[in-house]
Amino acid sequence: MTTAIYWFRNDLRLEDNPSFLQACKSVDHLLPVYIHQPSLEQDTAWGFPRIGEHRKVFLDQSLQELRSQLRDLGSDLFEMTGDVLDVFEKLKALIDVDIIYCEQIHAPEELEQVALLSSAGFKTNPLWQSSMLDPLDLPFSLQEMPDVFTQFRQQVEKQKLRFAIPVHAPKSIPSLPAIELTSIKVLGRNILSSGNKFWGGERSAHTHIQQYFERRLPDTYKQTRNELIGMNYSSKFSPWLAHGCCSAGSIAKKLADYEFCYGANDGTYWLWFELLWRDYFRFLHFKYGKKLYCSQGLSKVPSNQFDSEKFYKWSSGNTGESLVDAGMCELKKTGYLSNRMRQVVASYWIYDMKGDWQAGCAWFESQLIDYDVYSNQGNWLYIAGKGTDPRGGRPFNVAKQTQDHDPDGIYRQMWLT
Numbered sequence: 001m002t003t004a005i006y007w008f009r010n011d012l013r014l015e016d017n018p019s020f021l022q023a024c025k026s027v028d029h030l031l032p033v034y035i036h037q038p039s040l041e042q043d044t045a046w047g048f049p050r051i052g053e054h055r056k057v058f059l060d061q062s063l064q065e066l067r068s069q070l071r072d073l074g075s076d077l078f079e080m081t082g083d084v085l086d087v088f089e090k091l092k093a094l095i096d097v098d099i100i101y102c103e104q105i106h107a108p109e110e111l112e113q114v115a116l117l118s119s120a121g122f123k124t125n126p127l128w129q130s131s132m133l134d135p136l137d138l139p140f141s142l143q144e145m146p147d148v149f150t151q152f153r154q155q156v157e158k159q160k161l162r163f164a165i166p167v168h169a170p171k172s173i174p175s176l177p178a179i180e181l182t183s184i185k186v187l188g189r190n191i192l193s194s195g196n197k198f199w200g201g202e203r204s205a206h207t208h209i210q211q212y213f214e215r216r217l218p219d220t221y222k223q224t225r226n227e228l229i230g231m232n233y234s235s236k237f238s239p240w241l242a243h244g245c246c247s248a249g250s251i252a253k254k255l256a257d258y259e260f261c262y263g264a265n266d267g268t269y270w271l272w273f274e275l276l277w278r279d280y281f282r283f284l285h286f287k288y289g290k291k292l293y294c295s296q297g298l299s300k301v302p303s304n305q306f307d308s309e310k311f312y313k314w315s316s317g318n319t320g321e322s323l324v325d326a327g328m329c330e331l332k333k334t335g336y337l338s339n340r341m342r343q344v345v346a347s348y349w350i351y352d353m354k355g356d357w358q359a360g361c362a363w364f365e366s367q368l369i370d371y372d373v374y375s376n377q378g379n380w381l382y383i384a385g386k387g388t389d390p391r392g393g394r395p396f397n398v399a400k401q402t403q404d405h406d407p408d409g410i411y412r413q414m415w416l417t
């Protein structure tokens with residue numbers, strides 16, 4: 001009899017979860033676990049917690065939903081708190097764990113967690129599954145992928161790659177191991193509503209994605225994607241994607257079905273194009289790994305010095321530059337910010353305030369409801385000119401951005417009053 005643990009990480013779903021499906025097909029007993037890591041509650045080097053309230057609430061909603069889906073199939077979700085290795089050691093004392101299945105996260109801290117488990121004698125089976133494309137389909141190895149996004153995209157398009165075919169949810173889940181599970185059970189935290197427009201979980205993800213396609217919003221995506229106000233100007237898929245409540249492959253499949261039904265257009269192409277950026281930042285981690293996390297990134301230039309007073313002004317929306325302040329207020333109040341405003345506030349911090357890009361990146365990690373390690377790191381490096389972009393940095397002119405995107409001040413009025 002084989003007993004396994006399924007360790008849910010950023011893949012809080014049953015549909016198109018190849019790693020979970022594999023575990024379900026391979027073992028006799030399966031214990032689904034989620035680990036709340038105390039290190040994420042601690043303050044960063046810059047003096048704020050790594051995970052802020054908006055993301056906590058969305059995460060808790062997603063876990064509650066996942067637990068209910070697992071219960072519908074006769075299983076359950078065990079939420080535990082502790083350092084990853086400690087939690088698995090505790091579980092090992094209670095059950096004979098033959099193997100741990102989980103999704104592979106190719107970022108330094110997350111790789112380290114799995115490496116620690118292996119060196120402590122655990123058999124682990126991490127599976128890569130968070131990209132839209134299967135890396136094995138690419139015409140190059142990830143270590144040799146083109147540095148420049150356009151070259152990467154052109155090679156993908158030449159091969160006519162669109163997405164990895166999604167897998168179905170398991171029809172049944174192996175029974176829980178026969179032990180007194182109440183001894184390890186930590187109940188989920190109280191679910192709060194953060195009062196914002198996003199609700200975590202796989203079912204909410206499906207509802208949101210379905211309405212987005214039914215309302216034919218992909219058709220106008222290219223024209224509206226740089227707007228600042230409302231739910232419809234961009235897809236708002238990111239919170240669910242970041243927590244793995246839906247997969248990028250299943251969204252891309254829906255997009256392809258949509259094109260089959262209504263025809264492809266600029267909007268559908270640009271939506272796929274943006275999802276390809278998401279993959280690109282993921283794949284760069286295989287090529288450059290920890291280098292992406294140094295202060296100079298891939299460049300030779302160290303980042304600006306950290307200045308706590310300036311940081312306070314920026315992060316609390318008190319810079320005196322109204323567009324930037326409005327953006328920082330929106331971020332703080334909702335945990336979400338449009339792509340355009342993310343670019344504007346990040347650029348302002350790095351180039352106008354001469355701030356340390358890593359502190360800005362950490363602030364986004366703390367505040368964003370859709371924080372994603374690859375996309376956050378990749379975009380900050382890109383704007384700071386410390387990634388692979390041959391243009392070496394993307395400063396934005398705030399006066400021009402204000403004129404182009406909020407000429408009548410409606411956005412600023414919304415968040416500054």
Ligand SMILES: Cc1cc2nc3c(=O)[nH]c(=O)nc-3n(C[C@H](O)[C@H](O)[C@H](O)COP(=O)(O)OP(=O)(O)OC[C@H]3O[C@@H](n4cnc5c(N)ncnc54)[C@H](O)[C@@H]3O)c2cc1C
Pocket residue numbers: 225234235236237238239241242271274275276277278279281337338339340342343346364368370371372373375376377379380383
């Ligand atoms: C400084 C900075 C930090 C960012 N941090 C994050 C982050 O932590 N998590 C995150 O998901 N996105 C991040 N982004 C990328 C982008 O801003 C968001 O993905 C997007 O705004 C989410 O809204 P949406 O789902 O409506 O996007 P849409 O415009 O509808 O795009 C569809 C999907 O494509 C992907 N996507 C779009 N733009 C990008 C991009 N520039 N890079 C990578 N993927 C993209 C996202 O998965 C998004 O959900 C960051 C951008 C910047 C400039």
